[in-house]
Structures are given as C-alpha cells and as structure tokens.
Amino acid sequence: MTEHHPDDEPTPDEARSKAPAGDAAIEAAVESIAFHPVFDVIAETVSADETPAGDKATKSKKERRAGATLRTFLLSRGFSRGLGVVGETLITLGVMVMLFLGWQLWINDVIITNESAAVAEENATKWTSSTTPTSTSSEAAVIDFGPAPVMSKVANTKVFGNVYIPRFGDDYIKVAAEGVEAEGTLNRGYFGRYPDSQLPGEAGNFALAVHRSGYGDPFQSAPMLRTGDLIVLQTASGYYEYRVRNTEYVMPSQVEVVNAVPGGANTAVVGQSVMTITTCNPELGNAERLITYAVMVGWRPKDAGPPKEIESMVKA
Amino acid sequence: MYVALWKVLPGPLWARILIVVSGALAVLAALVFFLFPWVDRVLTQSVVVAS
Structure with a gap:
C-alpha cells in the first residue's frame, strides 16, 4: 500500500516545490495560522457587532466576507515576505545584542585590562627608586619617615599613581587618575579621584571611584576586602599606606560618603587622613554603591623602597 | 530579506560566498x-x- 494517489490534487506544498525552501516553509506556517479556527471566531465577532440580530442572510454573508478578507491577506505573498523581513530583522538585532555583550564583557574587558596593566607597569618602573635602601628591612619597619607630603594636584584625566591591594593577588596593580568622568579615567579601568575631595597626605578624605565589573574588572573582588587589609598608593614621590577600616552599602545619592569626614561634615579634621572608594553594587548593576573606607597609616618615600607586603608586586 | 540579498549578488557561488563573508x-x-x-x-x- 502506498501513500501516494496519482489522481489526488497536488497539495499546496507540492505546487510550490519550485519556490525556495525558506519561502515555502514560511508560507506553510502562515497557512496553518490563516486556517486556524480563531479567525472564524473573529469573523463572527466582526459581523455580530455590525449586524442587527435576526438578519441571518446578511450576517452570514458579512461573516464570510470578513473571514475571506483576512485569509486573503494572511495568504498573500506580500504578507509572508513582510513577516520574513520582520523575523530576519529581529534575529539580526538579537545577534547584534549578543555580539555587544560578548564585546563588552569579554573582548573589551581583556583589551582594557592589558592597556591599564601596561600603564601601571610603566609607572612602577618610572617611580621606583633604583637606589637600594640602605637600611635592612627589620630596621625599615620601625623608621618613621615623618609626615607624608601632600601630593600635588594633577590636571583632569592625568595619571598620578598606582594602586596596590595585596588581598586581590600579587598581580593586582591598577592606575589612579584625576577625575571621575567615564571617558579618560573610569572607562580605562582606572581609579578616578573625586576632584573636590582632598589629596593623599592632606587631612581629610582622598575619595576615589572605580568600576566594579567590566572595563578590566578593576574592583570586582571588593567584597573580599577585610578590615586591616593594605591598600598602597604609589606616586612619583613615594608610597601612601592605607588600611581598610570598614565597608558600607549606600544609595547613589548619598554624596556625604566623599565628604572630608566620610558621612559627616565636609570640613577636614587635622590629623585624620582617610580614603573612600566608591564602586557600583550589585555587580553588573547600578542600584547602589559599595563604599570602602580606609585610614592612612603610613608613608614611605620613594628611596626607602615599597612596603614589605607589596615588594614583590612593585616591579623595579 | 537575506534570500533577496543573496539573489542580487552576481557571479558564481565562490564569488558570492566571498562577497558575503x-x-x-x-x-x-x-x-x-x-x-x-x-x-x-x-x-x-x-x-x-x-x-
């Protein structure tokens, strides 16, 4: 027994076998939609709205006409072509969004990581003294190098330092630059200094902003920081040592965290030098800010060499 | 859309593939x-x- 009956009329699929496979598939799909019982219901509803009840002949005529018009439209070549164009456009846009995400979270991330690492290494080479510290390391630990000099302010987007955080690994070296605009500082994976905050070595708050994820993921591991963790800022003149005091989650509008006294008055208290780092929270999100506070605990001039904990991180 | 684009491309198959790529x-x-x-x-x- 065979499925094929030669006296059968060719099915619509057979009739269109010469058309490209894609068009035939689309038309078959449209056909199955067009003959869906829902259009009979639509046709009835349309005629019921427009026809006085009881006029049976007119109603069935109108009903048939409405259903036929819909079917003719749905089966038309133009409609199926249009549907195809809409579908392909949506697929294309979807692919573009996926490409963008791949670019932003992976490719651009790697590019910016490498670029900022190159700048940081160049800085480290430039700012590390070639003279060997004369004192032994045990002596160096107790030497007081006096009050830290106030770092001189640099122009907007200019690089002024390197940031070392041993908690994030031996290879954690990031760049610090002036200003918190996306272009020029933050989107290069740098720490950016709030221009109205105080400078390192000055009484008050040295406030920085940094991206948490993306742009080289400069502060992705922020929640790993513990009280007492070392954060070192290396500049052309030496090393400013800070220790993490605490962290806080705040709303983006809570600008008082970058005040001279974080969360308090915007007037510096003599003898109090703190650092505030603002980053976004949650990771990849933007609803809140994760704030890390650190207190300045020491200073070493360039010629004294880096603090022991970051000796292996600073490339001479 | 893409079928139409493919149809207007000139030349043999390898040339069309080259153009598309x-x-x-x-x-x-x-x-x-x-x-x-x-x-x-x-x-x-x-x-x-x-x-």
Missing part, C-alpha cells in the same frame, strides 16, 4: 569600532555618588 566582516568591524563603543558610552554604569 567580506561584507559580514565589514559589518562586524563597523560594530566593534563604532557602534559598540558608542552604545557603551551611552549605557555606561555609574560608579560615583552624585546628587
């Missing part, structure tokens, strides 16, 4: 060098505190 690469380059950085600037995440 180079066209796709050109579009990709335009996305990576112009569109994506622009979208990135527009959608950039804020990490600062501001009123």
